[in-house]
Ligand code: SF4
């Protein structure tokens with residue numbers, strides 16, 4: 001296997017074997033058949049070094065630059081970072097050298113030269129208040145830019161929870177009238193990659209899929225790639241055995257916390273949060289928030305800023321059926337289990353566990 005990417009990887013000390021391993025891991029993370037890893041490797045290795053690389057335009061709207069930080073500061077030199085060598089990242093305000101009129105000219109020319117073919121990445125929400133005047137680039141509102149450029153894109157990636165759902169800018173009282181990309185654009189394929197910020201490998205996984213197969217991966221009902229958002233944090237959390245035994249830390253420095261017990265009672269939103277943190281982890285697979293001792297905040301779910309408080313335990317049953325069984329063995333947790341079991345009488349507990357979302361929690365908090 002030869003190609004410009006293989007040469008670039010070699011320059012950075014990354015062997016062909018490591019690259020193949022990366023591609024097969026990516027394929028497996030995305031629940032693709034084993035042959036897809038080889039197809040990805042071949043497609044990416046064969047990508048032309050210049051000129052004909054797929055064009056990508058990345059527009060930052062109402063955002064904090066955390067999504068860009070997440071991608072560019074993942075771990076360096078990274079294969080993920082180098083995958084960006086396979087696309088032509090023609091416009092990205094934080095990373096590009098051009099500025100002012102020069103930059104705007106690049107944007108105009110890129111759209112013109114790649115109509116119907118470029119990938120449009122948006123991070124940040126779209127301000128709609130005062131006709132979009134709260135957030136402008138070069139004198140044009142984000143709203144106007146999106147309406148002007150989106151129709152010419154092949155597909156759109158809404159990067160981060162702000163672009164996917166409105167995020168922090170949309171939190172109450174939403175002074176700028178922030179909305180998501182999909183609230184504005186209705187006639188283009190859109191993939192949501194939520195997270196505050198999103199995990200780098202999820203972004204590059206979607207890019208690799210687009211480059212290999214020319215299409216976006218399978219999406220769930222919230223427009224997220226099923227491969228990365230198909231399971232909850234709770235489904236794959238290494239603290240789960242403690243949850244099942246009814247062993248919960250009560251404070252961040254008690255004996256339970258020191259023993260690595262479940263953080264449910266400290267507000268962990270893992271049971272209702274779909275993301276890959278527990279399997280992919282962060283910082284090159286070093287660790288992830290729950291492993292560092294903090295509960296999941298639910299950052300990849302809609303309205304997580306408003307949904308019930310970061311340190312407040314979910315008001316839903318925590319899966320009382322298993323909890324009750326665990327509590328029968330672990331007598332110390334019996335009181336908790338009875339309380340949850342009583343609440344479970346109102347509706348089927350297991351169904352609640354599987355279908356309750358942070359949005360539902362937000363509504364229940366308002367009642
Ligand atoms: S509630 Fe949180 S800490 Fe506990 S098992 Fe689930 S995801 Fe892990």
Ligand code: SF4
Pocket residue numbers: 195196233273274275277288289290295296297298299300
């Ligand atoms: S653990 Fe939860 S809050 Fe933290 S990054 Fe992952 S999904 Fe977001």
